[in-house]
Amino acid sequence: MSEVDLLIVGAGPAGMAAAVTARQNGLDVLVIDDQPAPGGQIWRSVETVAATKRGALLGEAYAAGQASAAAFRASGAVYEPGSQLWQIEPGFRAFVTRDRQARVIKARAVILATGAQERPAPFPGWTLPGVLTVGAAQILLKNAGEIPEKPVWIAGSGPLPLLYMTQLLKAGGRVAGYLDTTPKGRLMAALPHLPGALGAMGDLLKGLGWKAALKRAGVPVVKHVAEIEAVGTDKVEQLRYRTANGREAIVSAEVVLVHEGVVPSIHPPLALGCKVEWSDVQACYVPVLDSWGESSQDYVFVAGDGAGIAGAKAAELRGHIAALRAAVKLGRLGEGAADERAAPLRSSLGRELALRPFLDTLFAPRPQVFAPPDETIVCRCEEVSAQEIRDLVKLGRPGPNQVKAFTRAGMGPCQGRQCGYTITHILAQAENRPPGEVGFYRVRPPLKPVTLGELASLDQQEPVA
């Protein structure tokens, strides 16, 4: 069993930054990540792609990842890509599989920098081949230089669809149309938060620039789209949509990309018993953290978007801050020195976070995301429909764990990552109580589907047969 001072899970902006700071303070650091190269999702494949033609069309924010990855590589942290963390037990014992070999790593402190995932936004037909998330399409562009063959339909809200469309157009791809699902009146609701956001003016201007580019390119935009449906057998053939004022259309489509914002990856902190709280504005759970990013569990930190969605710059800052505190707790750094070094990081972080109330309000998901029609499959793994969940409500006031037991929703390999919030919201509506009170699935290990053979290999006894 290997033993380290600090285990960092995830090699995106937060994990890489944490590793750099932890190493500067003399900690013995191991970074594990399920991706094959550093960068996380935002800087996917940055080391090999940033300097190429493809890198140029991905933009400056992407290129910035190259320096971060280089600093991380030079930090002296041990880095093990392609590693799946499937359980952490208190103490800490991390169970990891890499190249089909399972092992146990002992660590004195843990920084979870596992980032975010796109918010599951079920609609009829979302399981058909040809429906992908916008994030997925962007990963295909970064990792494989791959774009939709035919003009693509994009439905969603938030900055990512805008960014992806500008990248796609630059790459020579075509957009059949953008179905903007941002509801009416969101800008007015968000405006009061604008003064606070002005500190991050650059990002706001960038967003306006993307919109202008789409307009110049003549991308058809349909505003206030409320409902979408992918139609087809075996793959998407058509896309049906309906706007808030009732305008309906059916268009032919081969690829439909969807995006309704991102939510923190909460399975790892939940597995460690870290306290989480419901965020109304982001409509998700976020870990309860102190000003250093330490969770309710001693020596467990959460940094990056996993601590609450705030983007790559905030993620790096949070990574540095968490690592400073880890160094203090492991006796390598004085409290005063840590405070001093955290101060400028914290004021930068404050500026990044100031933009969030504006963005979160502007891009708060449309209500239909949480109230899919009855025929919609909500659990992709076990193919459980919204109707089946609603039917169960007749049985007292079930919570997510009872729904799981009786319908198998959440029992598949994704461990509820794609249906957890939908179940919470459907129950909240049906039982007329706030989602935060309904709660979330209990996370049952393993976090990733390890094989019986890999687990068996951890048993120390001699072979019997």
Added chain:
Amino acid sequence: MFRKLHEPLTEAITIYVDGAPVAAEPGESVAAVLLRQKEAWSRTTPVTQSRRAPYCLMGVCFDCLAKVDGVASVQTCLTMVAPGMRIERQQGKRSLSA
């Protein structure tokens, strides 16, 4: 469904999808290769045998599962191509006899 921006580079490698040779580029994921195929799907579900294709590309949806070099239920979005790799689309419930 998807296409490459460029022709595979000179160091293109060959992998096999359900026995048929296809070109791939070092560093890209198996899921990316599957999405370029005429049959752009990865598996059928164990519950209703409906087709699924890579959806999230970041390891959280498990719809890109396929058999890779004889090992079933592998997340192809997290698996990078390697020369000679054999990919088989996974049909329904896993069968252990195969």
Added chain:
Amino acid sequence: MSPRDYDVTVIGGGLHGLSAALHLARAGRRVVVLEKSWVGRHASGATAAGVRTLGRDLAEVPVSLEAMEMWHRIGGIVDGDCGFHAHGQIRVAEFEEQMPALLQRAETMRKLGYQHEEIIDRAELQRLVPALSKHCFGALIVRTDGAADPHKTLAAFRRSCEAAGVTIIEGCGVEVIERRGANWLVRCSGERCFSAPVVVNAAGAWAGKLASLFGDEIELGYKASMMIATERLEPLLEPVVSVVGRALSFKQAGQGTLVIGGGLQGSADLDAQRSFVNFTELAKGARAATDLFPAVRDVRIARSWAGMEAKTRDLVPVVGPSPNAPGVFHAFGFSGHGFQLVPVVGAIICDLVVKGGTSRQISGFKPERLMASRQAA
């Protein structure tokens, strides 16, 4: 708040509580079931749902056989088939030197007049479980044993209870017990209060604590047995297989998942109602599974969990009247193998409440055996 009146208050909304409530309601009693979380939250929802007479403690054999007979007609007892299938339970001896113990057990049973446990050889074992590793030598089998689906069973018992007029109240944890005339006043969270002359203690892992509120100090431990469920597979085996000398119970559920248990222990925090899986320990179970069924090495684990329940010193349950509190009946301490007994224990409790006694053999289940002598007055 004034108490609501019932004939019987059942504390614990697990399967044993529901079964007792069902039988009592059908005997005309007004029954309320108080459940601190929700129906089937702990052992009943976490069980592997083996329906096994094989290898039972001799004290349990008569009631277990009656329960088995009930399982074979379970659809007539409750509203639903409970997912029950009788594909047999098999206890495998991997090596020849493990056979004498099985042979001796079979001989003991035969002498007592029981015919259900039977020795089979390697060829028959292979015929029944082709996926089993070829090194296995022989086995003890009960062909009429089987397994059910815990959630279907919970749903069926719950539906039947409600149809029979049982009131089930979830999120209702007991806080105080008071004696009021001939009645027991049960005070719960949220200032809810229930009054009845009869109380059934079916509180699972928390039953010892509850018993002490009635003046019964019953020695009780707990178990946190771990389970593994895998991804769905094509049919691999039908019987439930366990192995001599290893912590393994191995079966395939109707939807194709393998359900692997065998009594490996995780840990639990009873006050917090939380249990924890210990993967270092669970690795032994995975090792046993892959040794016995080599084809499953690459099968993926979808989830694992630990279920909490009460364990007695002799691993035999407590079923019977309280020696200290009139009108109080205990049904707990099933020690990891109570699922199969569910239909019959409800009938026993009903006998005790309604008739004041039972013709069924329950002398081995007396609470007194686990109480210090001064208390067992």
